[in-house]
Amino acid sequence: MIPRDKYDCTSWTGGNDIDTEGQFVWGHSITPFTFTNWEPYNPDDIYYQIKIRDCVDIFYDGQWNDRPCDFLANFICEK
Ligand SMILES: [Ca+2]
Ligand SMILES: [Ca+2]
Structure with a gap:
């Protein structure tokens, strides 16, 4: 079943631009x-x-989004 809003079905990647706005890092x-x-x-x-x-x-669907870091979501770990 596909969620009505893809913003509700998401996982954290670990990427962020916390240090410098617009400069994303892992x-x-x-x-x-x-x-x-x-x-x-x-x-x-x-x-x-x-x-x-x-x-x-x-x-x-594989596309990325920036979001407030305190949002509760699943996350992906590197093995
Ligand atoms: Ca930002
Ligand atoms: Ca966004």
């Missing part, structure tokens, strides 16, 4: 992104000044 290694698969309207932190969106999650 949290574990602090390595800059060399590949991205942003959802077309993301990252959209710049348009929402009320709550900072510095952590990157991935939708069930």
Whole structure:
């Protein structure tokens, strides 16, 4: 079953731009992104000044999104 809203079916990737807005890195290694698969309207932190969106999650369709880091979601671990 496909969720009505893909924003409700997501997992944390570990990517973030906490240190410098707009410069995304992988949290574990602090390595800059060399590949991205942003959802077309993301990252959209710049348009929402009320709550900072510095952590990157991935939708069930594989596209990425920036979201407030305190959102409760599943997460992906590197093996
Ligand atoms: Ca951000
Ligand atoms: Ca976003």
